Amino acid sequence: MAEFPFLIDATSGAARTGVLRTPRGDIRTPAFMPVGTAGTVKTLTTGQVKAAGADIILGNTYHLMLRPTPERLARLGGLHKFMGWDGPILTDSGGFQVMSLSKIRRINEEAVTFQSHIDGSRHLLSPERSIEIQADLIGADIVMQLDECVSWPAEEARAAEAMRLSARWAARCKTAFGDRDGQALFGIQQGSTIEALRKESSDRLTETGFDGYAIGGLAVGEGHEAMCAVLDYAPAMLPPDRPRYLMGVGKPIDIVEAVARGVDMFDCVLPTRSGRHGQAWTWDGPITLKSARFAEDESPLDPDSDCPASRDYSKAYLHHLVKAEEILGQVLLSWHNIAFYQALMAQIRAAIAEGRFEAWRAAFKARAVS
Amino acid sequence: MAEFPFLIDATSGAARTGVLRTPRGDIRTPAFMPVGTAGTVKTLTTGQVKAAGADIILGNTYHLMLRPTPERLARLGGLHKFMGWDGPILTDSGGFQVMSLSKIRRINEEAVTFQSHIDGSRHLLSPERSIEIQADLIGADIVMQLDECVSWPAEEARAAEAMRLSARWAARCKTAFGDRDGQALFGIQQGSTIEALRKESSDRLTETGFDGYAIGGLAVGEGHEAMCAVLDYAPAMLPPDRPRYLMGVGKPIDIVEAVARGVDMFDCVLPTRSGRHGQAWTWDGPITLKSARFAEDESPLDPDSDCPASRDYSKAYLHHLVKAEEILGQVLLSWHNIAFYQALMAQIRAAIAEGRFEAWRAAFKARAVS
Numbered sequence: 001m002a003e004f005p006f007l008i009d010a011t012s013g014a015a016r017t018g019v020l021r022t023p024r025g026d027i028r029t030p031a032f033m034p035v036g037t038a039g040t041v042k043t044l045t046t047g048q049v050k051a052a053g054a055d056i057i058l059g060n061t062y063h064l065m066l067r068p069t070p071e072r073l074a075r076l077g078g079l080h081k082f083m084g085w086d087g088p089i090l091t092d093s094g095g096f097q098v099m100s101l102s103k104i105r106r107i108n109e110e111a112v113t114f115q116s117h118i119d120g121s122r123h124l125l126s127p128e129r130s131i132e133i134q135a136d137l138i139g140a141d142i143v144m145q146l147d148e149c150v151s152w153p154a155e156e157a158r159a160a161e162a163m164r165l166s167a168r169w170a171a172r173c174k175t176a177f178g179d180r181d182g183q184a185l186f187g188i189q190q191g192s193t194i195e196a197l198r199k200e201s202s203d204r205l206t207e208t209g210f211d212g213y214a215i216g217g218l219a220v221g222e223g224h225e226a227m228c229a230v231l232d233y234a235p236a237m238l239p240p241d242r243p244r245y246l247m248g249v250g251k252p253i254d255i256v257e258a259v260a261r262g263v264d265m266f267d268c269v270l271p272t273r274s275g276r277h278g279q280a281w282t283w284d285g286p287i288t289l290k291s292a293r294f295a296e297d298e299s300p301l302d303p304d305s306d307c308p309a310s311r312d313y314s315k316a317y318l319h320h321l322v323k324a325e326e327i328l329g330q331v332l333l334s335w336h337n338i339a340f341y342q343a344l345m346a347q348i349r350a351a352i353a354e355g356r357f358e359a360w361r362a363a364f365k366a367r368a369v370s
Numbered sequence: 371m372a373e374f375p376f377l378i379d380a381t382s383g384a385a386r387t388g389v390l391r392t393p394r395g396d397i398r399t400p401a402f403m404p405v406g407t408a409g410t411v412k413t414l415t416t417g418q419v420k421a422a423g424a425d426i427i428l429g430n431t432y433h434l435m436l437r438p439t440p441e442r443l444a445r446l447g448g449l450h451k452f453m454g455w456d457g458p459i460l461t462d463s464g465g466f467q468v469m470s471l472s473k474i475r476r477i478n479e480e481a482v483t484f485q486s487h488i489d490g491s492r493h494l495l496s497p498e499r500s501i502e503i504q505a506d507l508i509g510a511d512i513v514m515q516l517d518e519c520v521s522w523p524a525e526e527a528r529a530a531e532a533m534r535l536s537a538r539w540a541a542r543c544k545t546a547f548g549d550r551d552g553q554a555l556f557g558i559q560q561g562s563t564i565e566a567l568r569k570e571s572s573d574r575l576t577e578t579g580f581d582g583y584a585i586g587g588l589a590v591g592e593g594h595e596a597m598c599a600v601l602d603y604a605p606a607m608l609p610p611d612r613p614r615y616l617m618g619v620g621k622p623i624d625i626v627e628a629v630a631r632g633v634d635m636f637d638c639v640l641p642t643r644s645g646r647h648g649q650a651w652t653w654d655g656p657i658t659l660k661s662a663r664f665a666e667d668e669s670p671l672d673p674d675s676d677c678p679a680s681r682d683y684s685k686a687y688l689h690h691l692v693k694a695e696e697i698l699g700q701v702l703l704s705w706h707n708i709a710f711y712q713a714l715m716a717q718i719r720a721a722i723a724e725g726r727f728e729a730w731r732a733a734f735k736a737r738a739v740s
Contacts (some may be wrong), residue, residue, distance in 0.1 A: 039690060043697040047678060068665070068690045075666060084682050238458060276697075278646050295438070308417060312454055316446050327646075327697055331629060348459040361393045 003184045003211050006243050012357035013043050014235065014262035017349045018244050020212075022141050023182040024080075024088040027055045029243060030259045030348050030355040032341045033267040035089060042272045043327075043334045046085045052307055052335060053342030057088055058267045059140065060095035061133055065123060066116045068117035070137035078139030089154065089268070090142035090296040091134045093188075095127050096149050096216075107148060107202075109165070114153070128180075135183055141304040144214065145173040147188040152220045160200075164288070166190045174208050184211035186245060188239065192217055192232050202237035203260035214245040215263070219254070227277035228257050235310045252281060252344050256364055259348055275334030276320040282340070284363075285368050289333065294319040307339030373581050374512075378612050379521040382727035384605065385386055385718045390582075390613050392449075392511050393552040394458040396423045399613060400629045400718050401636040402711045403460060408433040412642045413697075413704045416455045422677055422705060423712030426457055428637045429510065431464035431503055432471065432711050434556035435493060436486045440507035441566055448509030460512035460615070460637070461504045463490075463543075463558075464495050466519050479516060479535070481538045497542035505553055514584065515543040517558040522590045525663050530570075536560045536586075536671035537574040544578050552676030552721045554581035556615060559608065572607035584615040585633070590622070598627050605632035622651060622714050630727070641711050648678055648692040652710070661701065664689040677709030 006029075008018040020027040034041045034049055036057045041049045049057060050081045051133050059079055061357035062099065064070060068082075074156050079089055095281045098105055107112035111126035130146040147166035150159050177185045187210035191197030205213060218227050227249070235244050236256075246258050256264050278290050280301050287294075297315040306312045309332040321329030351360035375537050376399075377389040390397040404411045404419055406427045417429060429449055436441060438452075445596045446452050449459055468475055468484045476485035481496035488738060497583075498518040509613035520529050528639045547555045554706040561567030575583060585604050588597050597619070603650050605614050615635035645714045648660050650671050657664075677727035679702040691699030721730035 038694050038696065039687070040696050040698045043701065045678065045698065045701070063607065068686075072666060072686075076668060076684070082684070082687055082690075084687070176593055296442060298446060308415065313448070314437075314452070316442075317409070317452055317454070320452075324408050324437055326410050326417065327700060328410045330697060331413065331415070331701065 003180070003182070006212075006241065010355070012352045012355065013260065015259050015357050016262065016264065017351050017352040018264075020264075022088045022184070024086065024141055025055060026347060027088060027265075028256070028295045028345075029263050029264040030345055031055060032255065032345045033058045033265065034338050034341075035060070035267055035269045035272065036065060036083065036089075037086070037269070039079065041334075041338070042276065044272075044338065046083060048335050049085070050087070052339035053346065054087075054277050054338065055168045056141075057085060057089055058268065059089050059091045059132065060097060061091050061137060061138070062097035064091075064138060065094060065125075066118050066121075067135060070133040076137075079138075080139060085205045089138075091140035091144065093130045093134070093144040093146040095130070095146050096248075098125060099149060099151075104220040107170075112148075125156060127169040128176040130175050130177040131185075135177060135230070136182065140183070142184050142186060142212070142267060145185065145210075147171045147190060147216055148332060149190065149217045149220070150192055152192065152217075153191045154220045156194055156197070159190075159194055160197055163201045165191075167201060167208075169182040170205055170210075174210070186210055186212040186214050186215040188214040189234060190217045193226055194268050195233055198201040198230065198234045199237055202234075206239055210242070212243040212265075214247050216247050218246065219248045219250050219268075222250075224254060224257075225252065228261070231258055231261040231263065232266055252370060253339070253365065256348065256361055257343065260361060261350075270339030271283050272334045275337045276330045278329065278333065280318070280333050280340075281337050283367060289315065289318045289329070291319070301336050302340070302343075305315050305339055305343065307336060309333070309335035373550070373552070373588050374612065376582075380723045380725070382725065385566065385629050385666070385722050386632065386634065388634075388724040390634075392458045392554070394456065394511055395425060397458060397635075398715075398719060400625070400633040400715055401425060401627065401635050402538065402715045403635065404430045404708050405430070405455065405637055405639045405642065406455070406459075406713075407639070411704075411708070413701045414708065416453060419455070419708060420457070422709040423716065424428045424457075424708065426511075427455060427459055428466060429459050429461045430499050431500065431508070433493075434461075434468035434508060435464060435503060437489075442504040444507040444509075448507075449507060458511040459508075459512035461508055461514065463504070463514040463516040465499045465500070465516050466617075467561075468495060469519060469521075475659060482518075497539040498546040501546040501555075505547060505550065511553060512582070513547065513553060513555050515540045515555065515557050517560060517586055519587050519590070520562055521558065522562065522587075522592045524562045526564055526567070529560075529564055530567055532630050533560040533562075533567050533571045533683050537571060537578075538721070540575055540580075541578050544580070556580055557615060558580040558584040558586040558617070559604060560587045563596055565591055565603055567608055568600065568604045570683075572604075572669060576609055580612070580621075582613040583618050586617050587662050588616065589618045589620050589638075590724075594624060594627075595636050597624065598631070601628055601631040601633065622711070623735065623738060625714065626718065627730055630724075630731060641707030642704045645707045646700045650688070650710075650730065651707050653737060655684075659685065659688045659692045659699070667700065671706050672713075673721065675709055675713065677706060679703070679705035680709050693731050
């Protein structure tokens with residue numbers, strides 16, 4: 001285990017910055033991973049994603065299972081080659097999206113079975129099959145255990161049951177994963193918003209032992225305050241020498257507050273989804289380009305950015321593209337948002353490294369949340 | 371007049387290759403102009419269009435009139451600045467799309483009036499207003515006269531009437547255009563598929579005198595053979611020392627045959643429209659990426675291309691993107707098609723320059739038409 005060296009260069013309270021070394025390249029932490037759902041970070045070329053500053057992207061096992069299918073991906077040489085991304089890729093286990101997207105599913109000790117939301121075809125996902133798909137067929141660099149994520153709010157008994165099933169599945173995933181060169185396996189802490197369950201989950205995962213630890217079951221409707229309350233204790237329950245990954249989070253303010261509480265990695269569809277819906281993230285919060293107030297605004301989204309989408313096009317032009325429903329508007333706003341998220345992470349890393357994270361965080365919150 | 375030097379370097383029968391010099395850069399001819407309908411070559415950044423090899427793009431006056439409006443464009447510094455394209459831009463006059471897209475229109479000697487297909491608002495387009503919009507407000511490098519393009523088939527009397535109105539409007543456009551530094555005005559030959567009308571149109575335009583001459587009223591349903599029959603005589607009626615532009619054409623085979631008959635410039639939405647509908651143009655003809663036969667085809671569309679979209683992605687990946695209705699599929703296929711059209715023009719230019727155009731044309735037709 002501990003396949004990938006994780007070097008922490010500096011800390012500020014619970015926050016830390018460093019690098020996770022992988023055979024496909026370094027991941028600077030805290031890191032934001034753009035989501036490449038079905039083999040594409042939506043609307044963007046991998047060249048654009050790389051130019052935006054991303055070190056690693058995420059692939060969704062559920063989507064790739066249905067299309068193009070893991071076996072086809074394997075015959076085509078794996079996901080990296082398929083989509084033209086030579087940096088590291090993390091895949092989720094598929095479990096979360098089975099619960100949120102598929103039509104009919106049944107979960108038992110052995111596995112989850114479900115019907116595709118696309119064509120109704122039947123599929124099975126067990127801990128062993130999830131590892132096979134992610135590690136052998138997709139060829140992910142970072143593989144996630146299969147888990148059960150309960151909806152929110154959850155009764156304690158239900159949350160405990162799902163957490164314990166996830167812990168047993170974690171051990172099966174580790175056995176199935178075995179010893180692999182150049183790939184890492186992360187466990188997932190569950191337990192809803194209940195501290196004792198999070199503790200039990202962490203203890204069981206740590207006993208099994210993983211290359212990294214995710215915090216699952218948040219950003220499912222509990223809201224920013226409740227999430228922060230869990231993050232006040234949940235990251236510290238996990239081994240300090242391994243990366244901590246908060247799944248599916250989030251808005252910039254969520255990320256900043258999670259970093260302050262010891263989280264190292266993030267993923268979220270928000271920047272690309274917002275971009276496709278005409279929204280741009282800025283240091284002053286999100287703006288809706290369709291608004292008439294941008295119709296003759298000649299300023300770009302960020303004149304200081306290295307990203308062409310942020311720097312080279314006026315808000316007036318983006319307003320026009322969104323109003324005219326031009327695809328280029330979706331492309332440029334997705335690209336800008338990914339670049340903005342990467343710029344956010346770069347500022348966070350620099351602030352921690354330079355010992356001024358708390359001041360940076362206060363200034364960020366004063367500016368962006370209002 | 372003759373604002374832009376047109377230097378013919380080599381000929382092969384009626385075909386010629388050379389360069390049209392503009393203050394914003396050279397246009398290598400024969401040239402294909404990607405269509406940037408409403409301030410965007412659909413789905414593509416201007417950087418991608420330039421990387422595909424385009425020297426000049428086309429803007430549609432009708433679309434820009436409705437959105438963002440010419441006055442707003444002028445306040446924002448013109449179309450080049452607005453969309454981030456520093457090469458030359460040719461704009462059409464708006465007349466053709468008024469006829470094909472707007473809901474209610476009335477045409478008389480003075481002008482055409484119409485209702486927007488977007489919001490029903492009323493607009494007027496006269497020769498003088500068309501020049502003002504294109505030359506003063508949009509800031510086009512090459513401005514087209516306002517003309518009336520009849521549908522096909524047209525009765526001779528109707529075709530003659532429209533051609534003569536177009537000739538009178540051509541003279542009014544020239545007066546309105548006046549003497550301008552750095553911008554050129556093209557007249558448009560009309561006359562449907564009737565040789566005598568094409569001759570009369572050419573004589574009247576030549577008498578007025580333009581910087582270049584377009585052939586209008588083709589590619590409106592008459593088909594490849596009928597179009598070639600007109601091109602057997604129509605280009606030769608126009609001054610040999612000025613560029614000839616066949617509007618709205620077309621498929622690669624149309625372009626090759628028009629070049630062979632003396633045409634220098636082309637525009638068409640086909641490469642971008644095909645791309646958005648999952649079709650790729652190749653040296654062997656168009657292919658539909660959704661077809662199951664590409665599901666595991668690891669070859670790229672063109673391994674020898676400099677365009678990333680043509681060279682760096684397998685057909686299997688493009689098949690997946692099209693099947694999954696991912697926007698990136700539309701982007702990559704549009705980009706490839708624009709690059710393919712530019713590669714086609716580059717091959718045509720090289721073949722003429724090297725005195726082997728007839729052999730190249732025969733080989734192209736043997737390969738692509740089958």
